[in-house]
Amino acid sequence: MTEFRQDPFTRDWVIIATERARRPGQLPPTRARAPVAPHSADCPFCPGNESATTAPVYERREGATWRVRAIPNKYPALRVEDSTERKIEEGRFIGMGGLGAHEVVIESPSHNLSLDALPEAQVCEVVNALLARFHDLRRDVRLKTIIIFKNAGTVAGATLEHPHCQLIATPVVPPEIRRKYVVAAQYHDEMGRNLYRAVVEDEIKAGRRMVMETEHFVALQPWASRVPFETWIFPRAVQSSFGHLHGPAVADFAATLKRVLAGIVRAVGHANYNFVVHTAPFEDEHKEYFLWHLAIMPHHSIPAGFELGTGIYINVARPEETAAYLRDLVK
Amino acid sequence: MTEFRQDPFTRDWVIIATERARRPGQLPPTRARAPVAPHSADCPFCPGNESATTAPVYERREGATWRVRAIPNKYPALRVEDSTERKIEEGRFIGMGGLGAHEVVIESPSHNLSLDALPEAQVCEVVNALLARFHDLRRDVRLKTIIIFKNAGTVAGATLEHPHCQLIATPVVPPEIRRKYVVAAQYHDEMGRNLYRAVVEDEIKAGRRMVMETEHFVALQPWASRVPFETWIFPRAVQSSFGHLHGPAVADFAATLKRVLAGIVRAVGHANYNFVVHTAPFEDEHKEYFLWHLAIMPHHSIPAGFELGTGIYINVARPEETAAYLRDLVK
Numbered sequence A, B: 001m002t003e004f005r006q007d008p009f010t011r012d013w014v015i016i017a018t019e020r021a022r023r024p025g026q027l028p029p030t031r032a033r034a035p036v037a038p039h040s041a042d043c044p045f046c047p048g049n050e051s052a053t054t055a056p057v058y059e060r061r062e063g064a065t066w067r068v069r070a071i072p073n074k075y076p077a078l079r080v081e082d083s084t085e086r087k088i089e090e091g092r093f094i095g096m097g098g099l100g101a102h103e104v105v106i107e108s109p110s111h112n113l114s115l116d117a118l119p120e121a122q123v124c125e126v127v128n129a130l131l132a133r134f135h136d137l138r139r140d141v142r143l144k145t146i147i148i149f150k151n152a153g154t155v156a157g158a159t160l161e162h163p164h165c166q167l168i169a170t171p172v173v174p175p176e177i178r179r180k181y182v183v184a185a186q187y188h189d190e191m192g193r194n195l196y197r198a199v200v201e202d203e204i205k206a207g208r209r210m211v212m213e214t215e216h217f218v219a220l221q222p223w224a225s226r227v228p229f230e231t232w233i234f235p236r237a238v239q240s241s242f243g244h245l246h247g248p249a250v251a252d253f254a255a256t257l258k259r260v261l262a263g264i265v266r267a268v269g270h271a272n273y274n275f276v277v278h279t280a281p282f283e284d285e286h287k288e289y290f291l292w293h294l295a296i297m298p299h300h301s302i303p304a305g306f307e308l309g310t311g312i313y314i315n316v317a318r319p320e321e322t323a324a325y326l327r328d329l330v331k
Helices: A018-022 A120-138 A175-191 A195-206 A248-268 A305-310 A319-329 B018-022 B120-138 B175-191 B195-206 B248-268 B305-310 B319-329
Strands: A002-006 A013-017 A058-062 A065-072 A087-089 A093-097 A101-106 A145-152 A164-170 A210-213 A217-220 A231-235 A273-278 A293-298 A313-315 B002-006 B013-017 B058-062 B065-072 B087-089 B093-097 B101-106 B145-152 B164-170 B210-213 B217-220 B231-235 B273-278 B293-298 B313-315
Touching: A013 A018, A058 A120, A065 A120, A101 A120, A120 A145, A120 A164, A120 A248, A145 B305, A164 B305, A175 A195, A175 B305, A195 A210, A195 A217, A210 A248, A210 A319, A217 A248, A231 A248, A248 A273, A248 A293, A248 A319, A273 B305, A305 A313, A305 B145, A305 B164, A305 B175, A305 B273, B013 B018, B058 B120, B065 B120, B101 B120, B120 B145, B120 B164, B120 B248, B175 B195, B195 B210, B195 B217, B210 B248, B210 B319, B217 B248, B231 B248, B248 B273, B248 B293, B248 B319, B305 B313
Parallel strands: A013 A313, B013 B313
Antiparallel strands: A002 A013, A002 B093, A058 A065, A065 A101, A087 A093, A093 B002, A101 A164, A145 A164, A145 A273, A210 A217, A217 A231, A231 A293, A273 A293, B002 B013, B058 B065, B065 B101, B087 B093, B101 B164, B145 B164, B145 B273, B210 B217, B217 B231, B231 B293, B273 B293
């Protein structure tokens, strides 16, 4: 059975084609994680090698050692020393300087433990570091939004093994975020409700794609999942921005993230995944249209020609089935 | 130096960040192609194993053997036996049946030669097979467009080694194609000109991103290239649809494609790439807004968290430099 499903947030389609899972050689081999030592002498993020990184913009210390550090990326995609003035090149093309910021949050001194395996208190340190950097970067009025993301595992795009998250602040609203925002605003214009909250409430009632609920958070697999075990975490509170996360909800978010990631790593048999925090652009944070969320996409196969050309993902698993499986694992 | 560049066809941004090319471990190792035998006893696409595939929908024979074959995909993402009626699921979500078609064009009997290495006459056979299948599938009035694409090399998403192209016909206009089409129509409304032709004419004059020109085709690297050596091939004729390709231009297209692919494979040091043919939706083929083109993206790094969340690619090379390099190679 094959079906099209429309993502209610982007209005893009995905194809759910479960038979394609049977293709020979298609499923990535279940790679046992090669044993990684807790410390690597060559790793710029490991304790003792602090001089190999740029100076920290955030550091939480405990006695003689640090627990979590944030540093500017040594090879940044964007930098604060630039301008957003548009330049018309060769009479036609629009360009501008690479204004922005690109930072790395080193999750812990441990070279071999990431968010799925670190103690809850340490995951909480990471979330606090991300919040602190978010609030600080947000003060630059030239910037429009911050993308918080993690590439875990080399096959999911990580270039350094030591577990880390990244923040990139951009001087334009990125097209994917603009598109989601436009759909959310239009829905609110039509229905007088927040689209994300409406979907989350429906999903809680239906239950079929739910993964777990806590006091402050809801984890579920979206109707139009793009890859097997794609999972999103939403706050219950009406918060358009990740920057609104505060108080006891921080520890709850950290615990939820850890449990969901640990469940996904067990379910798919490897620790290669990407996550991205979707948050309203700064200038729209005060509006009630959006709900920030963290979207986890385990690495499955490489988006190839068809996805690149169409924007349509082909998913070989039905979220109703993978959610039921994950629900048991996170109990 | 880092800069933002806007893609004039989608209005998306890319970041050109050449310093990131220096990141340790970032550039994919130049993999010598492991020697592959010209025939594989286990390969369903190799001569002698024809019974392992579905029955061909197109076959060009020469004496006792075939030169090129098109077959329905054994594990199709979409099938013709379904409907496009929209279903509202659980009171909110939109879904529909997996109507469509998914076919494979086996490029030649050779297990180890692809379009960059096959003789020009054989590449021409492949283009003719793609055209024949395009015209045949196009007759189904329920379908909106056909995506022709190729995933070459396992790291670029190929699941079978034997060189092949694919066609997927969809009953909806895919979001990426709709977005490009809307921008093109808007430009025509404003300027009274075809956006693609305007850009191609400017690029020929500027010359900085040109790769090669033939009687009927122009190959260039786009201003807002997403990966190093991304290269597009455009017809000189006013053709909105790949289906308009005919006559002597077919052989010219085959020769251009072969030369450009061979140059890219030499330049990047591996044969892992994706290409996609962008063509106007069937119902808009008679309009003058669009220009079909084939876009080649050599595999570089995996689009990861940032690209997934924002739609913004980070390219570590400047197309002006890679185009100059490729220009010399295709001479």
